[in-house]
Amino acid sequence: MRLPPISGEWIDRATTLSFSFEGKSYEGHAGDSISSALLAADAGMLGRSFKYHRPRSVLSMANHDVNTVCQWGERPNVRADVTPLQAGMALTAVNTFGGLAADKARHLGKFARFMPVGFYYKSFYSKKLFPMWERMFRTLTGLGKVDFATPHLRTAKRYDFCDVLVIGAGPSGLSAALAAAEQGAEVVIVDENARAGGSAGYALGAEAARAAQHAEQLAAVEAHPAIRLLTGTYAAGYYTDHWIPLVDGDVLTKMRARSVVVASGAYEQPAVFHNNDLPGVMLASAAQRLIYRYAVRPMQKAVVLVANQDGYRAALDLAAHGIEVVAVVDLRPEPAAGEAEQAVKAKGIRVLTGHCIVEALPGSHGQSVAGAVVAKTPQPGEMPGSERETLVCDGIVMSVGWAPAANLLYQAGTRMRYEKALEQFVPDTLPAGVFACGRVNGVHTLASRRLDGQRAGSAAAANAGFGAAQAIAVPAETESPSHPWPIVSHPKGKNFVDFDEDLQLQDFQNAVQEGFDNIELLKRFSTVGMGPSQGKHSNMNALRILARLVGKEPQQVGTTTARPFFHPVPMALLGGRGFNPERQTPLQSRHDALGAQWMPAGVWQRPEYYRVANQDRLSCIRSEVTAVRQGLGIIDVGTLGKLEVIGPQAAEFLERVYISKYAGLKVGMTRYAVMCDESGVVIDDGVVARLAEDHFYFTTTTSGAATIYRELSRLNTLWQLDCGIVNHTGAFAAVNLAGPKSREVLGKLTKLDLSSTAFPYLALREGTVAGIPARLMRVGFVGEWGYEIHVPANQGAALWDALMAAGQPAGIRPFGVEAQRLLRLEKGHIIIGQDTDGLSNPYDVGLDWATKMDKPFFVGKRSLQVIERQPRKQQLVGFVLGERFTGQAPQECHLVIENGEIAGRVTSIAWSPTLGRHIGLAFVRPSQAAPGTSIAIRLSDGSTVQASVARLPFYDPDNLKQKEAA
Amino acid sequence: MKIMTCPINGPRPVSEFFYWGEMRPMPDPDTCSDDAWADYVFNRNGAPGVKKEWWCHTASNTWFVAVRDTEKDQVLRTYLYGEQP
């Protein structure tokens, strides 16, 4: 029921929002949370529990009411207790079978005796029946549903920076922010609630002065130019070096702070008694939030179970808003007389000290509270005596203690200690730059919290380099804010410790009996704290129970590791936009215009082939091959790594990093280059060209470009040779103009003498092509007369256009990666990474000729000296299928089988349009490597194809194509 | 995110860096035994401790040495190779 207007309420009564829950229409106000709007409409039961499907409602109103999560359209697991109400929301409870009221699983609770902790480990596992049981479990499990139509939401994830980050805008956090800002720091203060203030806004004990103090403090913070106050924003975790993700509704901000003040407060903890989960049983702070934030009367007649002054204050808040407080039940026999307690007594409210609630009596269908049965507080672990009294009420409010919201402190590496006087874990040793204040620091009295905040804020500013830390003494608490054992045994159980997981007191006793008697094992066996609230309301009680069962102190039992996140974070916020950097050569638009079919090549996209109308992929590729063999082709090779090494020791450098020799390479000539790692494995290849005595230009593979440059830079940092390496990969555009007509066409565009004497095979020349300064190399990767032409990137497109125009009469065809693969296969050239693997050495792949073991040193040489002496395990060879082979051809990585054993595998294979047959490369046993040897290749269907080992290259074995007469 | 300090570019998020591994002195390949060489190539000091490591600030291609406690993931100091200590 909605209360009359309350000063400071969050709801806007002028704005009414219609929504539906479980098919029924409701109205709430702007500023409501889903739960507050539903309770304002006396909805009662808001959800069902995970395991037994028991009726549940509000527990905390603090973002851990897991039993009241809703499905909102495509959004699963919407936290009703804190999610702002929006007009038109159509909500349903999650994990019901047939709706909340008629949930077919609602009788599961009756079988609770069959389902003690870990029951599922003890049965259901027969090999035959497990799949059936698993299907049943999978039907019952999970909360909300995903909607496959949900789009990929790309959010504007961002970074931010501040001097001091204060987490929590309650009284201590606000004080900390002010103190830090006063010392000159730029401060950001975040709070997960829609408005700042924390308990200062609702735990009032009906004292107007408290509200006024809070308003004053908040106004000072809001007015301070150096403070940014971010409400509706939670700190989701703490990561190394003060790196805190802040989550608001739509965006994740990664905040880097110089100092962090954790003023995150404490979670109020439930008392454990029979039926403590009925709708109508809630934490005192939840009731107070309902009243002061949402003007919702949580009940009409309340029994208030307390163990501290906060509880008495809650009783006063209830009484002040028209709720009849039937009794305050204080667990403590002799509470220290505090102000709030006096005020309660002065009001004539009945106070039962030394009493506990034994059980809550259910109303109709177990969906409400009809009364509370109280008795004298028994010794821990014992049953209450038979002297009982039933107090008729429709709500039970619990205020028996707190657990510090120390998740971020744990994640930061804080050592915590159990402070017996407070019955609470408090920070013992904080990491550098991390500060704590307020309830999380064990300071509960309002005035002390403000003082503690001032202390922490000042110290945090000083740590960030602003001012000096003020020496402030915070007085000790005069009573323990938490009760050491707010737990009452009951023969019928249903005294819940973990509301997410429906764990009862007995479950813990059983788990410990089975040997799960340390906190981590207990957690894993019982699943306590593993639900979506991550133990916020259950870990502390679980720890108390375990400590008692094993006869230890809470300090000795210790806590489980608190891991991110503080509250769960939607993947869309974590993923952000999803940056996928992609490199484009300067010729990208030309390829697109020519109908390129793109394929990924690391960070690049490369044309796989160019589409031709009415031709399939293979025909396109084969006709590109034929064009190169018979006329002229052009391919963009701008993705190759393009490096230079310059300086007196440039040649020495290359000698050390490649397995061949370069010291004697003539200026104006090029040479193939293979690189190994220290274990002798082939890792990259390319071409080295000598531009001048002290100047080399060399290429790497596309995938190796960035990593090879980086590693070479490291090596020269280590070797300190007198030379420098320049990465020109992106600075040059490069094409390979290849085919019998390449010289003729190039001749139209350059003044260079292209005769084979002036510009022989493997030579390099610098000149202009179509007026563009260019480096030209006569290479033969594809096996035809051809030129690799490298020009500054900004002139790449002009070069391409000029070559295409000049080549038109010769029938020039652009060709893609697939045609190039086929062309080089015909020529018997290997591709690193395809014809080699993570263990291939140069000897395995027929590069013995390139491996110059008589050089003093190169990377990998010493390992190759060992490998050289070992028997060969495999050998890469060429092979052909029969000329008239018509069946299903092998594919790459089909196995070579000899005597029923794996002898090797195919690394490359294709039908060669030039040779008119299938050709390929394969690893075989050295004994099979002789040309003419028949090898058996097994296909995926198990059949085998015979092939015969062939000499390489398949095409133009005498390299006549590179000679003038060709 | 972890902060790493490049001797040239200053403190930056660790995502701007490439980790190579612990610096391992190479034995003389001409004189060392096969076993000593294999030990250099393959074996690592995998135990936690304060190690000298190669790191590279990728945006500037700056290689440097980081002295790092690999258990606490704490960088004790960084310097250019050959410049210190």
Add this chain to the structure above:
Amino acid sequence: MPWRLLRFATAKQHPEPRMFTAHAELKKSYDVVIIGGGGHGLSAAYYLGRDHGITNVAVLEKGYIGGGNTGRNTTIIRSNYLTPEGVKFYDESVRLWQDLSTEFDLNLFYANRGHFTLAHTDSALRTMRWRAEVNKHYGVDSEVVGPDFVKQAAPMIDLSCGGHAPILGALYHAPGSVARHDAVAWGYGKGADLRGAEIHQQTEVLGIVVKGGKVCGVQTSRGFIETNKVLCAVAGFTPRILEMVDIKTPLYIHPLQAMVSEPIKPWLDPILVSGSLHIYISQSARGELVMGASLDPYEVQSTRSTLDFVEGLSAHMLDMFPFLSHVKVMRQWAGMADMTPDFAPIMGKTPVEGFYLDAGWGTWGFKATPVCGKTMAHTVATDTPHPLIHGFSLDRFRNYALTGEKGAASVGH
């Protein structure tokens, strides 16, 4: 309803005994001391008793059982490796897995889901075929399938993966399964305990005494133990133990992180892995999405979490499953992966007599739990390496005879 549950309802007291006996004291000597109370150590203890009758065994665990990588992994079980050594070894493991629940009288939730390794590049597809062919050669059910087949098994997947990593095919491995990881440690612990092995938790090894090249004892935080045989099964802590016996290995430790979502109603049956997007994912019996990615890029010898991990993994998850936009990540954690240069484990005897090594498990240790325990038990009991672990000996590095599981990871042009 299974009869077992009736027993719970009718018994006055909870009818279950301790799964693992509590031992107040360490004995003076044991026939075998196993360092590490994870799945591997407990499994070895179990098979030492079951297969070799060796029951005077102590398992020393510095924390709690199953608290290391056993309890931190993403629980995937498969045998579709690349090398013959790997395939045969893991195939035996998969065979053992199937009967464990019955053997332990404990439900491990060993759930056969089918396993897809997605290929986003032609070079990845080639490697898949290589794996499939080697797998089939050794009788392991493995096949390269096209995008249509993937779509059929997981119709909700975006085959284009946001447009920048289209799925070209997959390696489909029908036996791929998941299991409840903690229960695996408990099951082996229970089994070992029944056969007489002692499990000592909160017992840290401080030193190993070696005399004349032979193991003769172990110094622990609770006193000294005489023994002639020590099995080291401590995953990410291996190098620390090896320092005690002065053995050098190629092991290096990088964190491996994982995360889970809030529980949602099950929608994903198979296990999906993508090398290009660095994802592996399955949905647990609790309805949580269990997700992992690749190793952290640098050495850290602790289990800290990073934000970049959850950011990157979430972005890639949404590329594949855009509809998870609103699904929330609940928790993240990390383990310490002990990596080797060839991505294959190191198992067997060592230069120190009586010191046996079970390490190098990187990201594949959980699935090996049964077979590793079995073969290491054989190796320790007979002082002879089990035939299935010949390819994994420590001296393969010295001999340049690596077992190239990493070969699968090579990248094409």
Add this chain to the structure above:
Amino acid sequence: MNAVTSARPVSDVAHATCLGIADLSARARAGAKGPGTAAWLAGLGLPLPARPNSWLALPEGGLIARLGNTEYLIEGNAALVESVLRAPRAAGVYPVLRQDAAFALCGSRVNELLLQVCNVDFRCLAADPALVLLTSMAGVGVTVLRSGDIANPVFRLWCDGTYGHYLATTLLEIAGELGGGGIAPDLLP
């Protein structure tokens, strides 16, 4: 290389005020690195930034930036750049062909854009306007400096030209969300 042109909306004064991105890739540029570079450039009459990772405006327009210890980027009038490109290299000078994609960002919301793409606190550039930052932006290596006056800062960016299209597209997409877009260089403050 004119990475922005293809994707950008019509340049517009409103963008320049709110968040404008201009493509300056076409500007003349030269680069060199190596231990001899400082002396070589000084010999060509160029002023040199004293500190690593700092920059100077050139008297004839344009700028010279020192990238790390021994690398320099010169951007400015064509004649000056040409003279550097034509000068014979000396010992310890390794010429760097600069084919960068280059951008300038301005406007009142430029900081919000930078916060969405770069994990570096650019407040340091306000405190020390001579700084040059080599960092990573949206996953791409960039060189960043801040010019313009205090009230109207202009952030200059350079990246490898092959990443230019990606970076421009990414920045323009975010700028669009923030109410900005591509502008002609003459609209820069």
